[in-house]
Amino acid sequence: MPADPHSRRPAVGEGPLTRLALIGLAILFLAAFLALPLVAVFSQALAKGVGAFLKSLTDPDALSAIRLTLTVAAIAVPLNLVFGVAASWAIAKFNFRGKSLLLALIDLPFSVSPVISGLVYVLLFGLHGSFGPWLRDHGVQIIFAVPGVVMATVFVTFPFVARELIPLMQEQGVEDEEAAIVLGASGWQTFRLVTLPNIRWGLLYGVLLCNARAMGEFGAVSVVSGHIRGKTNTMPLHVEILYNEYNFVAAFAVASLLALLALVTLAAKAALEWRFADQIAAAKR
């Protein structure tokens, strides 16, 4: 039988039934595992009304946790921005001994359990750790204090920027930089005018992801923070404490704020992608 010339089914593609089933399955999965919990967080937070919700958020301990989380992110993200760019620049543009070792080290925070990462800092800087006595003598407290929380967060979020940039920079090669140098640009001019614009979108994604993780990190921070209310509690830790005290409304209120931050991050990423679609496409060419 000759094919119907009007059916125009693409060569690669399935019938409408298969397509419907696949899309349906994906949506069902997303609803069950992503959307439903999100809805649950917000509905639990508002279970006793807006008043109770706001009251749990303005509680001094909650405010302190929010402040600490934002502070930690404000320190960890810029640090990893600089480290990430430097590391990927070195890996993508130069050949040197120990390059693969550096690559493996960058992946370390991803492959090691966050609890271990936290424990390492306790072993190093805790009272009975390698540097503990010296730090105590000089009146510096890292473990069970804000510096420890910051350090653990920096460690855990280290790969996000570098991992985003390395493949991008490797793909782009060094020809643009060579062109700039031959035209008389200095190293800094080359970086600022050529390299940075070439990687800005990858860098932005890396920073957004890094930020999301910095605010949400639980395991490593939990080990080093000591859970001191109003002092070393970050938002995720505060959520756990409230939950363990059966204070569900307060726990979910703080949790909803965390979820909201994540949603805002995602929305910002999507908005930027939409706004600068042309430039992103051009950068990839």
Added chain:
Amino acid sequence: MAIEIRNVEKTFGAFTALGGVSLDVRSGELLALLGPSGSGKTTLLRIIAGLDHADAGEVSFDGQDTRDRAARDRKVGFVFQHYALFRHMTVFDNVAFGLRVKKKAERPAEMDIRRRVDQLLTMVQLSHLATRYPSQLSGGQRQRVALARALAIEPKVLLLDEPFGALDAKVRKDLRKWLRHLHDDMHITSIFVTHDQEEALELADRVVVMNHGQIIQVGTPAEVYDHPADSFVFDFLGGVNRLNGVIEAGVARLDGKAVRVDGAVGADGPAVIYVRPHQVELGVAPAEGVPEGKWSARVSSLHAAGPVARLELDLAGRALEAQLSRDRLSDLALEVGSWCTVDFRHARVFPAKS
């Protein structure tokens, strides 16, 4: 500016990219570095630009050693194979880049930069595209932007890496002519790398043939084409018939008959006779026998599109390509399957490699 290259060596791991290369580039000439991939031609170009460093030997510009001059201080115009245009900048900003990154004391005023860039864009016939981004241009247009960008810093020498490699045949021909005219107007010392012998022969004042990190021959296009230094050059310059024969008592023979050859004949033993297709002389086959000193061949295929006819002949079991004018072809009245006589106007003989 004249460039002297002395005994330059470069290895990448176990691979010898350049094995002691010396070359004099004359001021104002257009020089082609011609060779197959891996012959070291691009490495040599990059060493001149300062993008790679020679392991040994020296490169001097007008007698001044360049060892301590970084790439950014060499005032070299470099056109990359894939152009390396800055994709986030407009055509105008790309061309202006070299002027804007100059140190404050040397940097022209923004108005002068604007005038200079406009002038360059007019020269490369792209004024109407000044506000476009590289991704919105065709290959030939990108190539010209890259050229304008390189010329903006008023380089003493212009280096081009496979300048026409990524373009289609028609654009390539036009750009080639255009670049030749541009060079004739500006007389800037220029070196371009290519693996296309036609391009090198048509465009360059002198051609440098390279192979395995060595310079095999330097000469004008006519010199290297008519008097190739060895069998590699003969082969690489394209379109050649290789016929297995022998050298006996100082005479090259093909199927027992003597072949008149140019240049030295070499020692007795197996040999390869090189003949260009247009040097193959065809004649009407007589009713009987083969005339003295000629060979007999049968036409196995015939392509007669364009002004030149291309014939493939069967010469005692060997494939032989011949080229002749369409008029000559009709005089001979040859067609597939017919017989003809074969003679060689010019041939070279080189000892067979064992």
